Amino acid sequence: MAVANAEVDVLIVGGGPVGLTARALLERWGVRVLLVEKHAELSPFPRSRLVNVRSMEIYRQLGLADRIAANAFAPEYARVRFRDTLHDRDFATAAMVGVNAPVPESPVIGVVTSQDRLEPTLLAAADAEVRFGVELVDLAEEAESVTALLADHRRGAETRVRARYVLAADGASSTVRPLLGIGTEGPGALGGFTTVVFDADLNRWCADQPAGIYFTPHGSFAPLYPEGGWAWFGATPEDTADADWPDVVSRALGPGADVRAEVLRVQHWVMNAFVAERFLRGRILLAGDAAHALPIIGGLGMNTGLADVHNLCWKLAGVLHGWAEPSLLRSYETERHPVALRTLRQAVANTQLMVQVLTRRRDQLQSGEPASAEFELPWSERFFAQLGLVLGVTYDSAAVLTGDGTPPPPPDGGTEYVPAAEPGHRMPHFWLTPDRSTLDVFGEWFTLLTPDPSRWAQHTDAHRPLRIEPLPTEHADLCGIHPHGALLIRPDGHIGARWHDRPSSDGTLHHALTAITRG
Template structure:
């Protein structure tokens, strides 16, 4: 296998987080190399819930339809609670999902798409621009960082040959037990062993059994233990069996096929169920957070940066949010449009999000079957860093609001979704956000275009998108302005990750657009009194 001698970005780890980063970097035109030690994509479903925010990210990458096609139908996104799968007194509850493109808070509601189905979708798209950017059966053996870059030693696992690659930046997406975080000497803080589980992937004819109660997850209430996860709600399933490694029966063999089949039969409540066990995986529930997301030229994302209890389904989604935040910043730095200080805002913005997600998920784990699953939780993430010029009139708020999502146009927040009628492929204000900075205005104001042209001439491309102009119309005129609390002559500057970086009431607001961009890209700290931002 041939490896390049140099690359701007080396990604270690080819799970959903690493593959999403590869797709985003390709969207921004950044050459990179991804290596994954496994020979292929995951065979085990593992993570399954894909949140609305992750779906919005996939939408930007042109992947939304493919991911929906690989997932469970929306009609099955329910959560079952009962003693077993045939309990006549079961309770089934749903998650409020808008139809894709609906009038709710997002054009891209979440869904259930298990990791073994999601990874091939992401991999196919990641290989389209350049197939050799993504290498499976290739692992990182070691690396050294010298302040100017990283020297990585890789092994081709097919022939054992070693290769040296020089990268400007190394991103660890290789999980909590991966090579990158350990090699960088970054510690993890937080409890481990909150629970131990055996995942049994099996086939059984359960489709007719659950026909009147089809759900995404089947939580078992006492005396039942654990729960079932639907892969296709027909023949393919996962049974999650909880066990205490310190108090297990001495004769319990978690590798014995007949014992595993009997565990599934007992949990299903069907003694004569025909069961075929495909594989198993033992895993431990932890709740840990890395002490830092950046060490020199080394960056961490996903499980390498945070290990989140799966109770709530936010672990993979938080990792996808990490790389959405990181990718445009790496693009700006590797092209020379930003200083390396911009990457410090990655930790400043994402570390607090992970902290709150861990806390919420840990509370859910203690609540067991009674916890709430919130598809829109991650829409509420709001950033405070040097990559955002704050509004001095708006008090600082927590990164997450666990109660509900409230659209906002304040800098740091995700730009609100409103429905649009326009050219093909544009049905939401989120569809206006391109791979560069986007300036959204509600009025045809030549001065805004002039300021954008000045920034573009200075090699900071800005695209102006005017609402209610030409073929583009809001379905409910003025809705974006109202949600953003934006003056009729104002504008919001949206980063490539969809978060608002700056808001101004008019083109004459100080600082001018170019100055605001330069401050964002150089990591300069600006006193709020000097921003000149108003409603």
């Protein structure tokens, strides 16, 4: 068949939440995008279950937070429960902090929702072309572009698309990463698991103690949607070809459950734990699970990928529109690779802690203690919140100017979050008006936040998108500046530069923007 050719600014490979979010972000910047997804449709499986508070901040910026929350569970489901069987009472429980109730550090709250509920909202959030059933099979990089060979499984045709950049968000089993010869570091595959989506009436055991997930020694159970539906996931049985999946679920429910599940779908998957050695090569960039595959405990995987593209898309837009140098893209790897390594360590630690819980419970029962005996979880609620990983990400790169005497960020801030209006940090949230947060002033532009907008307006830079926002004088101390100082905030909400006082010269702001966009 004839080969069709097309040209775009960015080719996105992979139609999961990370790729779809990148599509929406880039379209807001006026970038021509084509997204290809090898599967024939959006995934029908729940997969990721948590949209954390930082991701909801990103979706607030895109105008999607309310729609996502409307399809999600109520906040009381933002809890994990540990049981000997699903029909036993809890022997331990922990809240998902930042999801079960608002936290003062953010204008939004995270939500428990299944990925198959999230993705349709993301697909509808942009008009850029999406081709399902189209698989990338090869790449050839040239001086000014990348040519991708695509196999259209629906039409039985091959198409070549030329893109100025390729963003690979094609999952842990990425096609693009090995094509680039990029290796990985970390434990690797942790084991094979199976998800069984089923219908059954489990309300008698769960309605009065709702949770986003119930951990048991026989696998984990998760409610799928507010109106009903369940998923079980656990280690993949040896003989999957002849497995009686309703019986597998019934046995996992425990003796005496007397429930027969109506199985709807079954998926086998591998839990991975690795970070790619590189996040970019030439004009091709990795994001999401293609760049870092994280164990599922703690819900860090998808959310880390969403933060990847929030960091990357404004940089791509700047390069494509000519107000940023191509060298700025190097800061994507410089900033996000350490975050991925740190998050991988935490996700592996979370997994080990979950194993500890179930092992200690087994030992407790085998010792003859009654099932009602007190059980203490091996972490504090502040540890389990992990807000340091979610809100406390700090960047140290050439796209952050720390010439105000701010020390470089620590290599690992732990799981606690301490707001700081310092270069490299996410801009702290506080209310500018009763319904407008500091986080609401960001968008497809740089933001200069200052108590003295008239003075700084004399130093604007016509070459780059910039808005000046007044900062109430009473908030100046919170930002570490004097009444004539300013914060320069990047489009991803991270502080790029800070001036304690008035600009030292007419070129102060121009020079800062030039340095940041050079990376």
